[in-house]
Amino acid sequence: MSGRISTHVLDTSRAVPASGLKVELWLLGRDAEGGRLLASGITAADGRLSQPLWDGDLVPGGEYELTFWVGDYFRQQAAADGISFLDLVPIRFRVSHGNENYHIPLLLAPGGYSTYRGS
Known part of the structure; x- marks a missing residue:
């Protein structure tokens, strides 16, 4: 299983x-150990990465963080006159079953965001 x-x-x-x-x-x-960068990527025209951030092996149990660089995105879009309320959006989550899929979408606007565990 993966x-x-x-x-x-x-x-x-x-x-x-x-x-x-x-x-x-x-x-x-x-x-105080900090964290370890496992993967990174840039979203494509469909808002998705070219491949999952983790795929294939069991996901080790533990605490994870997805960091979204939304300030850079909005500056590129010239949204809100080039000023974004948000800069980095961290989504922290826990993996307890390494054989499951953890799909975490981000619904984004210049002044706020929402997320959920998808399928």
Whole structure:
């Protein structure tokens, strides 16, 4: 069995997929250890990465963070006169069953965001 971590980003302010947005996947350490960057990518025209951030092997249990570079995205789009309320959007989540899929979409606007665990 294998697990997967994936995402996609939708720009709800323009009703389009968010292309050209940098995404990072971090495995968080315990206490002061910090974290370890596992994967990164840039969203394509459909708002998805070219491949899942984790795919194939069991996902090790633990705390993870998806970091979305939304400030850069909105500056590229010249949204809100080039000023974005948001800069980095971190989504922290826990993996407890390494053989499951963890799809974490981001619904994004210049002034806020929403997320959920998808399928």
